[in-house]
Amino acid sequence: MPQHRFQKALPFTEAEYQRRLALTRKAMERAGLEVMLLTDPSNMAWITGYDGWSFYVHQGVLVFHDADPIWWGRNQDTNGAVRTVWMGDDRVIGYADHYVQSTIRHPMQDLSQRLIGLGHERARIGVEMDNYYFSAKAHVALVESLPEAVFVDATALVNWQRGIKSAEEIAFMRKAARISEKIVDGLIERVEPGVPKNEVVAEIQRDAIRGVDGDWGDYAAIVPLLPSGSDAAAPHLTWNGDPFRKGEATFFEISGCYRRYHTPFCRTIFLGEPPDFLRAAETALVEGLEAGLEAARAGNRACDIANALAAPLERAGIERGARCGYPIGLSYPPDWGERTISLRSEDETILQPGMTFHFMPGLWMADWGLEITESILITENGAAECFCDRPRSMIVKT
């Protein structure tokens, strides 16, 4: 039994963490890996439960075939790790503070010494070459300090194991969805001509963190995005103190978050009478969404959703030129996507029950934009289930 100094409030059962570890070990075996180094904070949390805003310094989780994972990070963050991971306290190790942002030492030099101490100096080690927070320098430092080890690019190896959600995870996403709905309800109530954008964002964040029905809200991996009018052409602008204006559409890209699980949900609010081209785009987009939801069923492929969406849009003369969705679940900044499947014509991944996506066919044209989206669950039978339950249309406030 693992030894713990502190009482823990782990989000999931022991069985759930063992399920994840078993999946990961099988994937490691297929890739011929003896050790896997996880540096993506979402993967670290999924495997161990670790939760803290410490990913701005180098840290990681080591996964082995024959021993519990090791959490490794800055000394001061071991205090957070022993309070949040399911492993025993002896599986939490820290590096000295003089490695932090040093120009003469690198934390990966400490990690390599740990690996040598564990007898892995000649191991085949998987690293997440293209995940967040594994810098080019971290890789170079690790390779230089372990010259006899073999490093293998195992980007997204764990992300792929996260694709099919357990019942425990889906329950969290349902809680997140209630928060997403609450945020959108608040928007419909509060967005009016003359109200400054930041005032509305202040209420979004308050609603998001207060949560719903006693389920407290966590921070989402992306801040609210809400460009208006011509700026709605740009999908990733945040906010300022300008007022909402009559005659403008604003899309709101938000997500409730419950214990790091997300259900993004986007709606567009038009203040006044929408122009015909926007009404026509809305009609085509909703038709495309509904066709996509029908296609989003177990046994179909990711591209089937994208192709179903594209047909009515094309008929309306709209070419999107971007993927229309991605898997969702547990995430840390800067992204609430899982970075595996992309809903686009070239992705032939087979959809399976328990997969969850943000079906996100945002329209970002030269000088206007429109977002109406759904977070969805692939079910055993039939079309996808939408996590949120709100009208699938542009919201018009005249």
Added chain:
Amino acid sequence: MPQHRFQKALPFTEAEYQRRLALTRKAMERAGLEVMLLTDPSNMAWITGYDGWSFYVHQGVLVFHDADPIWWGRNQDTNGAVRTVWMGDDRVIGYADHYVQSTIRHPMQDLSQRLIGLGHERARIGVEMDNYYFSAKAHVALVESLPEAVFVDATALVNWQRGIKSAEEIAFMRKAARISEKIVDGLIERVEPGVPKNEVVAEIQRDAIRGVDGDWGDYAAIVPLLPSGSDAAAPHLTWNGDPFRKGEATFFEISGCYRRYHTPFCRTIFLGEPPDFLRAAETALVEGLEAGLEAARAGNRACDIANALAAPLERAGIERGARCGYPIGLSYPPDWGERTISLRSEDETILQPGMTFHFMPGLWMADWGLEITESILITENGAAECFCDRPRSMIVKT
């Protein structure tokens, strides 16, 4: 004159951006660089004005000696770039969406083609090897697609140019400081036994984004951190729905943010009568802070602040074992530090007027913690100026 399709609301004057560009080009010259690729979103924004939550995909800014910088990123984000950068629209270029999170293509292959088109296939190119969002894979892909170029590790080259703030930047930080004060005032009012933590965080975020005196609040690069009691040993835990409890200390690590500029400010609230050891730690910490502020003057070294702080703490038997501060200013998640100077005994950087730091001597012991900090400005003469003006002590609510 640069050509712009859209009206811009740039945060700074043209002179300020030219100052930054000139500093960067001089640093590039010293490092023998013909081209510098910036991938840290803070550096990208500092040089160009670019502001958007798009750093979850590969993007960058190219700096040249003889031409305006180029913003490069995902096609859909060029819409945000032409609306936020000072350069002409022709200095904004995008890559096709099928590069995004692809397993068969990498966005850096697109960038390398652009560099070849500009005649830089044999250039000495600086890259930020250990800054955020430049992944190990990005580096490998770039090196492989430009076999004749010479890549030089220019980590923090631009971060170092950001160290001394202009009057325009300091004015932004003063606005951020008013927001920090407002947040702390709200905490003192609202934190009571039995109040759930997430309810208090909801109000922090609301205060932060509403801003002060018509200056709208931006999102901080780190979410509020507020562990209580034994958990306050861990510097980077976020929040949950547990209530604040009588007999416990909670530290609050927060920052106001005005147009991406930060002034972090931490205070500790004790509910009830603090134990003697905590009172003794507070006394030593405040003495150390005040000694550090006296040492934080132009001409002294970074380590002088750390050493001044350490003396009274050592007399009280407290060994911190971590740096006690870092430069602050413009930042994007995941960090509001600039990652250049560290306030610690081995850092002999000379302090200069206009430098700004978060003087952050957090105490994170085995099962308690205490944070009382100041964001400071190094002045022409005399001790450092504190951006915020609130009592420098533990806040006790009996």
